[in-house]
Amino acid sequence: xxxxxxxxxxxxxxxxxIMKDFTCESESLSPFYIPYSxxxxxxxxxxxxxxxxxxxxTLLHAELLKQYQGFELSEQTKNNIDLLLNENTFxxxxxxxxxxxxxxxxxxxxxxxxxxxxxKLKNQYPEYNFVPVFWMASEDHDFEEINHxxxxxxxxxxxxxxxxxxxxxxxxxxxxIYHKLANITGDSINTKKIQELFRNAYxxxxxxxxxxxxxxxxxxxxxxxVIIDADNRNLKKEFIPVIKQxxxxxxxxKQINIQSDKLKKLYNKTQINARPVNFxxxxxxxxxxxxxxxxxxxxxxxxxxxxxxxLASEIxxxxxxxSPNVALRPMYQETILPNLAYIGGGGELAxxxxxxxxxxxxxxPFPFLFLRNSALWLDKKSVRYINKLQLQWQDIFLPENxxxxxxxxxxxxxPFNTYKQEIEDVFRHLEKDITTFDKSLRPSIxxxxxxxxxxxxxxxxxxxxxLKRRETETLQKINYLNQTAFPKGVLQERIWNFSTLYLxxxxxxxxxxxxxFDIPSKEILIFYPNN
Numbered sequence: 001x002x003x004x005x006x007x008x009x010x011x012x013x014x015x016x017x018i019m020k021d022f023t024c025e026s027e028s029l030s031p032f033y034i035p036y037s038x039x040x041x042x043x044x045x046x047x048x049x050x051x052x053x054x055x056x057x058t059l060l061h062a063e064l065l066k067q068y069q070g071f072e073l074s075e076q077t078k079n080n081i082d083l084l085l086n087e088n089t090f091x092x093x094x095x096x097x098x099x100x101x102x103x104x105x106x107x108x109x110x111x112x113x114x115x116x117x118x119x120k121l122k123n124q125y126p127e128y129n130f131v132p133v134f135w136m137a138s139e140d141h142d143f144e145e146i147n148h149x150x151x152x153x154x155x156x157x158x159x160x161x162x163x164x165x166x167x168x169x170x171x172x173x174x175x176x177i178y179h180k181l182a183n184i185t186g187d188s189i190n191t192k193k194i195q196e197l198f199r200n201a202y203x204x205x206x207x208x209x210x211x212x213x214x215x216x217x218x219x220x221x222x223x224x225x226v227i228i229d230a231d232n233r234n235l236k237k238e239f240i241p242v243i244k245q246x247x248x249x250x251x252x253x254k255q256i257n258i259q260s261d262k263l264k265k266l267y268n269k270t271q272i273n274a275r276p277v278n279f280x281x282x283x284x285x286x287x288x289x290x291x292x293x294x295x296x297x298x299x300x301x302x303x304x305x306x307x308x309x310x311l312a313s314e315i316x317x318x319x320x321x322x323s324p325n326v327a328l329r330p331m332y333q334e335t336i337l338p339n340l341a342y343i344g345g346g347g348e349l350a351x352x353x354x355x356x357x358x359x360x361x362x363x364x365p366f367p368f369l370f371l372r373n374s375a376l377w378l379d380k381k382s383v384r385y386i387n388k389l390q391l392q393w394q395d396i397f398l399p400e401n402x403x404x405x406x407x408x409x410x411x412x413x414x415p416f417n418t419y420k421q422e423i424e425d426v427f428r429h430l431e432k433d434i435t436t437f438d439k440s441l442r443p444s445i446x447x448x449x450x451x452x453x454x455x456x457x458x459x460x461x462x463x464x465x466x467l468k469r470r471e472t473e474t475l476q477k478i479n480y481l482n483q484t485a486f487p488k489g490v491l492q493e494r495i496w497n498f499s500t501l502y503l504x505x506x507x508x509x510x511x512x513x514x515x516x517f518d519i520p521s522k523e524i525l526i527f528y529p530n531n
Contacts, residue, residue, distance in 0.1 A: 001530035002505070002512050005393045008523045012397040014374075014491065018267050018353070019346040023371060023522045028266055032259065032353040036368050036520065044340055045128065047365040049087055052338040056238065057085050060336060063234055064226060070210075071217055076224035080131040084226075088128045090340045091226075092118045093333060094372065095135030098166055098212040099146045100158055100177070101198060105493040105501075106345060106372065109513070111216070113343045113372045115223045117519040130340070131226055134216055135333060138167025138209045138231045139280075139323040141287040149497040153487065156180050163285035165323070167209035167231055174202040174211075185499075190506045194499050219510070228337075231282075235336045236319035242331060242362055243279060243315050243322050247290065247297070248308065250276045255358035256327055263354060271351035274327045282323040289325075330355055334364050341368040343519060373517040376492055377501055378528040382484050385477040393526055400482040407474060408467045416460045423452060 009015050009023055021029050034040055064081050073081075083089040094110040102108060111134055118130040140146075143166055148157035160173050181198055185191035201215040213227050230236075246252045256274035263270050280287045281299040288301050297306045306314060315322060324332045330352060333339065342352065349369050359366040376396070378386075386396065389407055398406065427449040434441050468475060487495045501509045516525055 002508065002527050003530050004512075004516060004528075005526040006523050007394050007397070007526060010522075011394040012524065013399075014397060014524065016346055016350070018263075018350050019371065022349060022353075022369075029353065032263065032356055033369050034356075034366060036370070041125075041340070041368075044365060044368070045090065048090060048338050048340065051363075051365050054087070056336070057087070057338065059234060059238070060338075061085050063232055064228065067213070067227070067229055067232075071213060072221060074221035074224070077217075077221055077226055080129075080224045080226050083129045083131060084338070086129060089131060089338065090128065091131045091133045091337045092121070092341050092343065093133040093135055093337060093339050093367075094343045095137055095329075095333070097137045097140050097142070097146045098208050099149065100156075100174075101149045101202075102215065102498055103146060103149050105496050105498055106374070108219075108498045108510075109374060109493060109517070110343060110345070110372045111220060111225065112510075112513045112517050113370075113519055113521075115220065115225060116373075116514065116517050117341065117343065117370070118224075120519070132224065133337060133339070134220075134225055134227045136167065136209060136212055136216075136227060136229045137329075138212075138229050139165045139282060139287065140167075141165055141280075143169075149499075150487075150495050151181065151184055151497050151499050152503075154184055156184075164287050165231060165282055167207065167212075167229065169208045170206060171202050171208060171211055178203060185503060188503070190503050193506075194502060223514075230332060230336065231320070231323075233318075233320040236322065239322075239324075239332050239335050240315055240319050242328070242335065242364075243319065244312065245362070246328060247277050247279060247311065247315075251361060252278050252328060252331075252358050255361045256354055259357045260354045270354055271347060272326050272354060274354075275325070278325045278328040280323040280325060281321060283321050287323055326351060327355070327358075331359065331362065331364055334359070334367060339367050341370055343370045343372050345372055370519050371521055373513075373519065373521050374491075374493060374524040375513070375517075376485055376524060376526045377496075378484060378526060380529055382481055383528045385481055389474065389477060396481055396485050396526075397524075400478060400486075403482065404468075404475065404478050405464070407478065408464050408471060411467060411471065411474075414460075414463060416456065416463075420453065420456060423449070423456070 009020070015023065018029070025035060034044065061081060061084050064084070068081075092114045094114045096107050096110060097103070099107055114132040114134070118132040121128070121130040141164060143162040146166060147159070148155055150156070156177050158174060158177055162169055178195070178198055182195050185194055197215065197218060201218070202211045205211040205214055209229055209231070213229065216225070216227055253274045253276045260270045260274070275289070277290045277292060279290050281290050281304065286299070286302060288299050291298050291300055295307065297308075297311045299305065330342070333342075344352070349371060352369050356366050386393070395403060395406065427445065431442065431445050434445055485492055498509070505512070512527060
């Protein structure tokens with residue numbers, strides 16, 4: 001039996017300032033996204049119907065069926081793909097890089113967030129259909145970000161030389177990772193399932209895109225999840241007008257900068273920086289930026305260049321060679337899907353907030369944005385320590401030094417705060433009496449108070465240091481809790497792989513998330529075993 005706690009984000013330090021405002025629906029952010037409401041949903045549905053007509057649906061349906069050739073197509077997923085031909089069917093999308101074996105836990109959390117939200121919308125609006133979609137970021141080229149995962153705190157890394165889009169990489173060398181995985185996991189029923197999944201995904205498919213498609217499909221085929229690989233010539237044809245406008249008119253650069261400047265005034269920074277040209281040239285083993293140099297368009301780190309006319313012809317004839325960067329990928333997504341909502345992490349949503357004005361300029365409907373679900377898993381030892389240290393559940397999200405100070409301060413029977421307040425009171429009376437006599441003595445009074453407060457703080461630190469020496473066992477418990485919640489200094493979901501939890505819970509891991517995750521989300525869930 002798995003127990004749970006709901007911890008509002010407002011009780012944790014987990015969100016950035018912009019995401020705090022986003023989850024609180026701050027008025028200051030309202031110009032940068034579409035607030036979710038029944039009225040706005042109905043309006044967006046009508047916009048999508050006008051924008052995403054029969055021809056687009058027919059093309060999407062055909063390309064998805066092609067992409068599923070060679071993969072098991074479950075009845076649920078086949079039904080959802082066929083429903084996309086219906087004008088009353090819309091997608092709910094998340095996307096991610098092709099992390100090896102899913103990489104960190106939040107890869108799984110994002111997918112379950114869209115699966116559950118699609119079900120929720122269907123219950124609320126039965127006259128429409130809602131299809132959960134996973135967008136494979138197969139054109140990405142940051143191999144170092146995706147080439148590893150952690151199982152039981154052990155790093156399994158796929159080291160090799162790479163060039164170009166990661167989705168096109170061969171799976172050469174992954175048999176070494178499989179053997180390491182087998183050595184770590186043992187021979188229980190759950191470990192055999194994990195080993196089989198990795199073997200069938202990564203050793204039986206030739207490219208990382210195909211392996212990832214198989215991996216995600218095996219986990220979520222029963223949920224009707226539709227997987228799309230947008231590294232696709234026919235889908236790119238739909239994007240040709242935007243490609244040309246971005247490259248030749250710098251439209252995205254101008255509009256994104258307008259929105260970004262406004263966000264900078266509120267938060268002092270933005271998540272991404274748009275470029276005059278927001279496309280990479282994608283061919284063979286290269287994915288390199290396109291830059292304008294005088295009257296020539298140059299593909300950096302190569303000898304490839306084009307004149308205006310040559311580049312326009314290249315776009316028309318080979319649209320698949322033009323890969324959008326982070327600023328334009330969302331626009332490509334919304335061009336080829338009848339999409340109503342994007343569910344992502346805080347960093348993703350922060351850059352989506354920079355894009356609404358560019359969407360309006362291109363006359364592409366802007367989707368609803370939702371923060372993905374988040375969870376923390378604790379073992380029995382962690383729960384025992386939380387109870388023994390008399391902590392509240394949200395305390396586990398405090399930095400280790402703050403949690404240490406909080407616990408040791410509670411063990412300190414010397415009432416330093418009371419003494420500080422008494423000193424404050426004494427000096428307030430002193431100041432009143434002495435300045436009545438001579439106002440010029442006020443600086444001396446304040447200086448004396450400062451000296452005494454410094455001495456008192458110094459004494460308090462000494463007491464805490466002595467407490468630390470005496471409370472070695474307590475510090476070990478605090479460290480264990482911190483390493484569980486923040487392995488390697490970041491939140492658990494950004495390090496642990498799903499396999500760590502699957503080995504312990506089996507299918508109950510997925511069942512728990514499918515039962516509990518809910519969008520919109522303003523909280524993090526804590527899961528732990530029932531003692």
